[in-house]
Amino acid sequence: MDFLNPVINGFSVVLEPTNLLYCLVGVVIGMLIGVLPGLGPAATIAILLPLTYGVEPVTAIIMLAGIFYGAQYGGTITSVLLRLPGEASSVVTVFDGYQMARQGRAGTALGLAAIGSFVGGTAAIIGLTFLAPLVASFALDFGPPEYSALALLGILLVATISSGAKAKALIAAAIGLLLATVGRDMFTGESRFTFGSLQLADGIDFVPIAMGIFGLGEILYNLEERHRAAKAPSKVSNVWPSKGDLKQASGAVGRGSVLGFFLGILPGGGATIASMASYAMEKKRAKQPERFGKGAPEGVAGPETANNAAATSSFIPLLTLGIPANATMALMFGALLIQGVTPGPQLVEQNPELFWGVVNSMYIGNILLLIMSLPLVGIFVRILRVRAAILAPITALITLLGAYTINNSMFDVTLVVVFGVVGYLMKKFGFEPGPLVLAFVLGELLENSLRRSLLVFGGDPTGFLTRPISATLLLVFVLVAVLPGIRSLMAKRKGAAPAGTTNKIEEKV
Amino acid sequence: MKHFPTRRAVLGTASAFTLLALTACGGNVAGGTAANTSKYPTGPVTLTVGQAAGGSTDLIARALAEGATKTLGAPMPVVNKPGANGALATKEVAGKPADGQELVLLTASLITITPLAVSEDEAVNIDDLDVIAGLSQDDYVLVASTDSGFKSFKDVTDAGRNVTFGTTGVGTGSQLAQTVLFKQANVQGTDVPFDSGKPALTAVMGNQVELATIQLGEAMPQIEAGKVAPLLVFSEERNSFLPDVPSAKEAGYDVPVAQYRAVAAPKGTPQDVKDKLLAAFQETFKTDAYKEFNEKNMLTPKELSGEEVVTEWKGYAAKYKELVEKYDISLSGNK
Numbered sequence: 001m002d003f004l005n006p007v008i009n010g011f012s013v014v015l016e017p018t019n020l021l022y023c024l025v026g027v028v029i030g031m032l033i034g035v036l037p038g039l040g041p042a043a044t045i046a047i048l049l050p051l052t053y054g055v056e057p058v059t060a061i062i063m064l065a066g067i068f069y070g071a072q073y074g075g076t077i078t079s080v081l082l083r084l085p086g087e088a089s090s091v092v093t094v095f096d097g098y099q100m101a102r103q104g105r106a107g108t109a110l111g112l113a114a115i116g117s118f119v120g121g122t123a124a125i126i127g128l129t130f131l132a133p134l135v136a137s138f139a140l141d142f143g144p145p146e147y148s149a150l151a152l153l154g155i156l157l158v159a160t161i162s163s164g165a166k167a168k169a170l171i172a173a174a175i176g177l178l179l180a181t182v183g184r185d186m187f188t189g190e191s192r193f194t195f196g197s198l199q200l201a202d203g204i205d206f207v208p209i210a211m212g213i214f215g216l217g218e219i220l221y222n223l224e225e226r227h228r229a230a231k232a233p234s235k236v237s238n239v240w241p242s243k244g245d246l247k248q249a250s251g252a253v254g255r256g257s258v259l260g261f262f263l264g265i266l267p268g269g270g271a272t273i274a275s276m277a278s279y280a281m282e283k284k285r286a287k288q289p290e291r292f293g294k295g296a297p298e299g300v301a302g303p304e305t306a307n308n309a310a311a312t313s314s315f316i317p318l319l320t321l322g323i324p325a326n327a328t329m330a331l332m333f334g335a336l337l338i339q340g341v342t343p344g345p346q347l348v349e350q351n352p353e354l355f356w357g358v359v360n361s362m363y364i365g366n367i368l369l370l371i372m373s374l375p376l377v378g379i380f381v382r383i384l385r386v387r388a389a390i391l392a393p394i395t396a397l398i399t400l401l402g403a404y405t406i407n408n409s410m411f412d413v414t415l416v417v418v419f420g421v422v423g424y425l426m427k428k429f430g431f432e433p434g435p436l437v438l439a440f441v442l443g444e445l446l447e448n449s450l451r452r453s454l455l456v457f458g459g460d461p462t463g464f465l466t467r468p469i470s471a472t473l474l475l476v477f478v479l480v481a482v483l484p485g486i487r488s489l490m491a492k493r494k495g496a497a498p499a500g501t502t503n504k505i506e507e508k509v
Numbered sequence: 510m511k512h513f514p515t516r517r518a519v520l521g522t523a524s525a526f527t528l529l530a531l532t533a534c535g536g537n538v539a540g541g542t543a544a545n546t547s548k549y550p551t552g553p554v555t556l557t558v559g560q561a562a563g564g565s566t567d568l569i570a571r572a573l574a575e576g577a578t579k580t581l582g583a584p585m586p587v588v589n590k591p592g593a594n595g596a597l598a599t600k601e602v603a604g605k606p607a608d609g610q611e612l613v614l615l616t617a618s619l620i621t622i623t624p625l626a627v628s629e630d631e632a633v634n635i636d637d638l639d640v641i642a643g644l645s646q647d648d649y650v651l652v653a654s655t656d657s658g659f660k661s662f663k664d665v666t667d668a669g670r671n672v673t674f675g676t677t678g679v680g681t682g683s684q685l686a687q688t689v690l691f692k693q694a695n696v697q698g699t700d701v702p703f704d705s706g707k708p709a710l711t712a713v714m715g716n717q718v719e720l721a722t723i724q725l726g727e728a729m730p731q732i733e734a735g736k737v738a739p740l741l742v743f744s745e746e747r748n749s750f751l752p753d754v755p756s757a758k759e760a761g762y763d764v765p766v767a768q769y770r771a772v773a774a775p776k777g778t779p780q781d782v783k784d785k786l787l788a789a790f791q792e793t794f795k796t797d798a799y800k801e802f803n804e805k806n807m808l809t810p811k812e813l814s815g816e817e818v819v820t821e822w823k824g825y826a827a828k829y830k831e832l833v834e835k836y837d838i839s840l841s842g843n844k
Binding site for chain 1: 840
């Protein structure tokens with residue numbers, strides 16, 4: 001089994017003491033911010049990006065990945081104990097988790113969530129292990145035309161599938177595309193939107209945008225909200241769920257793993273959508289749906305499994321295609337670029353240590369989380385008592401210091417402040433920051449690949465259709481763009497509400 | 510009072526520090542006089558690099574700084590300030606006090622080629638700097654994809670069709686070398702710019718473009734693996750790391766393009782400071798560690814004096830200007 005060799009080598013990478021330590025640090029930070037409402041994994045990763053600058057790429061990504069999936073565990077704790085979802089992906093856990101806690105079964109709920117998360121996460125890693133080399137075997141066939149098609153598909157999916165208002169998502173994405181054009185034109189050397197400043201000659205760096213919009217923007221926004229003081233959590237006992245509970249939840253865990261895995265791969269998908277879909281599915285399947293919302297164990301186990309499976313599987317499009325599926329993955333993309341690693345089909349071939357090191361670190365991280373999450377519940381809940389007035393200035397300071405260290409440039413610090421204000425205003429007026437950042441990342445890829453392809457094709461756009469991979473991707477693009485329209489047309493014929501139709505048409509844009 | 514040494518004491522200390530700092534600055538401004546320079550270096554000597562950490566320019570700076578820290582007797586931290594092909598960092602250092610405490614790692618392409626692609630105020634003038642020492646030569650090699658069937662440059666000229674070639678970006682040596690070469694050889698080519706050497710090389714391996722010109726150190730692993738075929742090196746003589754590949758000159762073309770690197774200080778740095786720096790660098794060049802570094806990264810030592818560097822680079826700048834004018838080449842856009 002030649003294919004297993006690099007996988008096993010990956011384990012030796014993870015088991016290096018430094019990497020183990022960073023993995024632990026990552027998951028602990030992840031759980032911590034998972035507990036804190038407001039500060040999400042995207043913001044945390046944005047703030048901590050510069051800290052990873054001095055370490056090896058593998059180590060850096062292991063830590064950042066740990067933050068991401070660790071947050072999925074942490075978010076559950078406050079959902080169950082305090083009815084305060086720490087993460088968007090744990091919102092549905094509140095319904096049954098908090099009810100279980102009120103019935104004195106908080107331990108069972110947390111135990112089920114932890115076990116479900118572990119199973120979901122592990123199942124997704126196994127999927128990743130087998131799927132990635134398959135995609136990577138096409139690596140050299142991925143040229144500029146394929147990347148243009150992929151980026152196009154990515155932007156479409158991101159703008160249409162994202163949660164929140166479609167029109168606002170599209171506006172944010174358009175701003176992201178516009179920002180991506182700033183800088184010296186790669187093909188002609190012409191300066192675009194630089195206003196004569198050499199600082200802008202290379203365009204706007206991804207990191208200050210991410211740190212500003214996600215990091216500083218979140219901090220500013222949170223200052224506005226007064227979180228209610230944390231109450232003493234209900235006592236947590238008998239953490240290991242009973243056999244009956246386990247049996248009841250096992251189906252939900254299995255279905256959640258599969259559902260989460262596939263929803264995580266889709267661009268625009270991710271942990272939040274996966275957890276909601278799983279909750280809906282469990283409720284639909286249940287023989288007594290009325291139990292849901294009153295402390296049904298499946299209502300906790302399903303979504304918690306799905307959100308972890310999705311968090312893990314959303315690494316697949318990033319690591320194998322170089323296409324970030326959601327905002328957090330866009331930050332991972334940025335982190336890899338800072339380290340001089342371009343994610344894409346070549347990654348598995350050219351950088352097997354990095355690839356398998358990161359993938360295998362997730363096994364270890366999930367085990368660490370399973371071990372830690374239960375004994376540490378009490379400590380994490382206490383963190384909630386730290387007042388925002390203390391936490392916010394410290395995080396803001398770390399953000400700005402970090403921004404300076406990337407390029408040793410005060411200009412970047414100014415950019416962070418500007419984008420922090422932009423991020424704050426966006427949140428305040430209901431614009432999701434995700435589409436902006438994703439479009440910014442993909443926009444550059446789209447423009448450069450498209451122009452490069454047209455040069456290679458001698459200006460003939462039909463060239464895209466002569467290459468099997470790009471032709472297939474474009475077909476999928478057309479299907480995704482047209483399908484909602486066709487569906488609503490059919491619905492119209494059946495005499496469905498016309499209100500839905502107008503929305504669907506907007507989606508196509 | 511004893512419990513609060515505070516405001517007055519703090520103010521006092523602060524003003525003392527301010528005074529001290531002002532005095533120190535004064536010393537720097539007067540740095541041109543011989544009296545002060547005998548004590549050089551007075552602290553860490555910063556070496557600024559206009560490229561991101563981890564690239565070949567950065568690695569060279571770090572190898573040099575490591576040696577020079579010992580030979581100069583002062584720490585030499587490397588600071589990366591990427592932006593505008595290095596123009597940002599170079600312009601910044603050029604504006605610093607000329608006391609030898611601030612150096613910049615200069616790439617020749619910034620002086621000789623970039624001005625051909627960007628507007629005048631974005632370009633860097635070598636006369637704004639005092640070049641201390643030349644470092645090394647990094648050769649460009651023209652490689653062909655295996656599917657293209659090109660084994661030598663003659664195959665390309667005989668093909669009699671339009672070829673696609675990848676460059677490492679607009680205003681780079683890679684672009685200049687190829688566009689001039691194809692004009693001289695009467696080959697029709699389409700210029701496809703990539704962000705840097707690595708994606709250009711990958712595109713050749715995947716046969717998305719047929720040719721590309723890449724720095725030797727980057728292309729070597731794939732050349733050795735037989736994934737791409739080396740056709741020409743652009744240096745005036747054959748490269749010692751690729752002895753079987755002809756130079757462009759041998760093949761009958763006049764395109765001497767390579768990347769050279771040097772260390773420079775702000776204009777007006779006192780002569781004895783420059784001498785001290787040069788001596789420290791020359792001692793570093795002799796160390797085994799530095800020689801090994803060059804060998805490993807396929808860099809040919811080109812350890813010239815500052816004056817020689819300026820003359821040579823100005824010569825290249827004039828030569829390239831003449832070549833692009835002669836063949837009516839525009840580095841921005843395709844012609």
